[in-house]
Amino acid sequence: MAQEAWKPPNGPGLWGDFLEYLGRVAESERVHPTTFEYLVHPRRVLSVALPVRMDDGRVRTFRGYRVVHNIARGPSIGGVRYDPALSLGDVAGLAAWNTLKAAVLNLPFGGAAGGVALDRSRMARGELERLSRRYMAELVNLAGPEVDVLAPDYGTDEQVMAWFMDTYAQAKGFIEPAVVVGKPERLGGTRGRADAMAIGLVHVTERYASRFGLALEGAKVAVQGFGSVGRAVARVLHRLGAKVVAVSIDVGGIYDGKGLDIPALEAHFDREGTFEGFPGEAITNAQLLALSVDYLVLAAYQHVIREDNAEEVHAKVVVEGANVPVTARADEILRERGVIVVPHILAAGGNLVIGYFEWVQDLSEYFWDEQRVRKQLKSALVRAFDQVEAYASARGLPLRCAAQRIAIQRVDEATRLRGVYP
Numbered sequence: 001m002a003q004e005a006w007k008p009p010n011g012p013g014l015w016g017d018f019l020e021y022l023g024r025v026a027e028s029e030r031v032h033p034t035t036f037e038y039l040v041h042p043r044r045v046l047s048v049a050l051p052v053r054m055d056d057g058r059v060r061t062f063r064g065y066r067v068v069h070n071i072a073r074g075p076s077i078g079g080v081r082y083d084p085a086l087s088l089g090d091v092a093g094l095a096a097w098n099t100l101k102a103a104v105l106n107l108p109f110g111g112a113a114g115g116v117a118l119d120r121s122r123m124a125r126g127e128l129e130r131l132s133r134r135y136m137a138e139l140v141n142l143a144g145p146e147v148d149v150l151a152p153d154y155g156t157d158e159q160v161m162a163w164f165m166d167t168y169a170q171a172k173g174f175i176e177p178a179v180v181v182g183k184p185e186r187l188g189g190t191r192g193r194a195d196a197m198a199i200g201l202v203h204v205t206e207r208y209a210s211r212f213g214l215a216l217e218g219a220k221v222a223v224q225g226f227g228s229v230g231r232a233v234a235r236v237l238h239r240l241g242a243k244v245v246a247v248s249i250d251v252g253g254i255y256d257g258k259g260l261d262i263p264a265l266e267a268h269f270d271r272e273g274t275f276e277g278f279p280g281e282a283i284t285n286a287q288l289l290a291l292s293v294d295y296l297v298l299a300a301y302q303h304v305i306r307e308d309n310a311e312e313v314h315a316k317v318v319v320e321g322a323n324v325p326v327t328a329r330a331d332e333i334l335r336e337r338g339v340i341v342v343p344h345i346l347a348a349g350g351n352l353v354i355g356y357f358e359w360v361q362d363l364s365e366y367f368w369d370e371q372r373v374r375k376q377l378k379s380a381l382v383r384a385f386d387q388v389e390a391y392a393s394a395r396g397l398p399l400r401c402a403a404q405r406i407a408i409q410r411v412d413e414a415t416r417l418r419g420v421y422p
Contacts, residue, residue, distance in 0.1 A: 005040035006092075014093025014302060020328040025404050034420060035072075035412040039099070042092055043076075043110075044068040048138045050116065052131045055124050064135050066114035068148055069095035072414035074108035075146050077181070077355060079153025080135075080160070081115030091115055094153075097323060098352070101345040103407035105384050107356045112148050114139075120155050132160050136167040143168065145178035145363060151355050152182040162187055178362035181355035190358035192373030198232030198299075200350020201321050202240070203378045205295065207385045208342060214316065217241035220293040222315070224248050224285060225300030229321055231266060233297055238262035242295075248288050249275075250300070255288070256280040289313055298325035305330045313339060320344035335398055343400040345407065346381075346388055353380045 005019055012019070019040065026036060050062040065088050068076045078098045081091075091113045098111030116135055120128065142148060150164055161183040169175045177188030185191060209216045221242045223234045226249045234244050243259035254260065254275040268278045275282070289296065289305065289312065296315035298304050304325040305313060310333035317340045320326060326334065326341060334341055354377060361367045368376075392402035 006042060006045075008087065008089035008092055010087055011089050012093075013087045013089025013091075014324055015089045015096065016093070017302075017324045017328065018093045018096040021400075021404065022408075024328070024401070025408055029405055029408060031408055031412045032416060035408070035415045038070060038072065038415060039096070039408070039411070042067050042069045042095060043071060044142070045088070045092065046114075046138075046142070047088060048135075050131060050134045050138070052127060052134055054127055062116050062118050062131060064114070064116040064138065065091040066139055066142070066148075067092045067095040067112060069111040069113075070099040070411060071110040072411050072418060073103060073110055075144075075148060076110040076112035077102065077149040077151060077352070077359075078112035078114065079151045079351075080156050080164075081113075081153040082118050082120045082155030082160075083115060084117060084119040086115045086117045094323060097345060099411065100404060100407035101349055101352055103410040104345050104388065104403045105349045105353060105380060106410070107352065109149075109352075109356070113153075114150065115153070115155075118155075128160075129163055132163040133167045136164040137171065140168055140171040143179055145176060145359065149178065149355070149359060150180045151351070158182055158184045158189060161189075178359050181358040181362075182351075183358075188358075188362050190354060190361055190373060191368065191370040192377070193354050193358070195228075195232040195236075196354035196377060197321070197348060197350040198229050199236060199374075200353060200377060200381050201229070201233055201297070201299075201319060201347050202236045203350075203381045204342060204347045204385050205237075205297075205317075205319055206240075207382050208317065208319075208340075208389075211389060212340075214294055216295075218243060219295055220245050220291075221295045221297065222246040222288050222291050222293045223297045223299060224253075224288055224304060225298070225322065226253075226269065227299070230297070230299035233299055233321060234260075234262050235266065245293060246283060246288050246291055247275075248283070248285050248300075250285075253283050253285060253288050254278060254280040255283045255291070286312075291315070295319060297321050301325070303327055305334070307333065310334055311337070313337075315339060317342065319347050321348050323348070331400065341398065341400055343403050346384060346399070346403050349381060349384065350377065353377055 046066045094113035102109040161180045183189040246255040292314040299321035302324045307329040310330035
């Protein structure tokens with residue numbers, strides 16, 4: 001592995017997690033030193049000041065980022081976050097994980113990520129549009145369907161992607177829908193995008209269940225996170241016959257050992273904005289993580305399971321539906337205790353796969369029906385899981401280690417074939 005990795009100026013953030021996990025693979029995998037040199041040094045790191053005129057006439061400056069991590073296997077792709085706690089280290093880490101995610105899913109992309117440090121809830125719609133357009137204006141000459149493709153992430157949505165696409169079109173003088181994915185269907189977005197990440201996670205979990213005999217029907221499941229992904233995961237698992245015994249948001253959750261009525265809970269939560277008043281026992285997030293369940297789905301945020309609480313996890317299988325919810329040291333503790341972890345670069349790949357489908361459709365100007373999208377999504381994720389599981393079984397490895405090795409091997413192969421320029 002390279003002696004000196006790139007260091008973000010304001011702390012490692014998720015980049016530090018990437019390096020720590022990568023170091024494990026470096027100890028056992030025969031990968032060319034040049035590949036590791038590329039992996040620990042992002043290809044392009046952009047930090048920009050974004051002056052925006054607010055509705056009250058003041059000009060306020062926001063800090064924006066875009067990191068392209070690696071393009072050995074194709075143009076980069078990655079989401080844009082609007083998050084007040086966003087740091088350059090987090091953006092670099094997200095970009096790096098997208099490199100591995102695209103590789104393990106065998107998609108023709110490298111990894112990128114971006115975002116702006118802001119609290120979206122405190123901005124008016126016009127302010128948000130002006131900021132979004134200003135951010136995209138800074139990337140006009142650095143983005144494109146064959147260069148770097150932007151996607152939605154935490155704090156952004158299809159409307160923001162539409163503003164990005166239009167800003168790019170105004171600057172270039174022509175419409176190029178494939179510069180972004182996750183946009184409205186009427187502007188070239190794909191059918192079947194709704195809940196793609198959650199449905200993809202369920203496909204991977206179903207495949208695990210069928211291969212290892214831990215059936216989803218009747219299984220006890222806890223879902224940490226009741227946002228767009230967690231809700232959809234709970235809904236689909238409930239429909240498949242799983243017993244979803246607990247869900248939570250940041251301030252706490254609700255538990256019922258007999259299983260929650262998820263459709264009724266969703267309706268209650270939409271109406272009240274809280275779990276209070278719904279049949280069940282109020283629990284903390286810490287209590288949810290410690291439940292004795294078959295499957296624990298982590299669909300909230302990073303570093304949920306750490307060295308200090310990994311001993312308290314009593315799930316048989318942990319499924320990562322967020323980026324790096326389990327730290328490297330916690331991962332070791334879980335493995336020593338016999339807890340299986342399905343890694344996020346595999347389980348949380350649905351959005352990247354659906355983004356690839358949208359990109360392909362935009363470039364060909366031929367759009368698929370939803371049935372085809374859903375079928376191809378399942379096929380891509382099941383195929384990736386089978387490859388990872390076969391690799392892990394043949395070598396006696398955990399799923400995470402196998403997934404990371406496969407991803408790095410594919411990046412390594414592309415790097416070797418392309419060589420170093422000049």
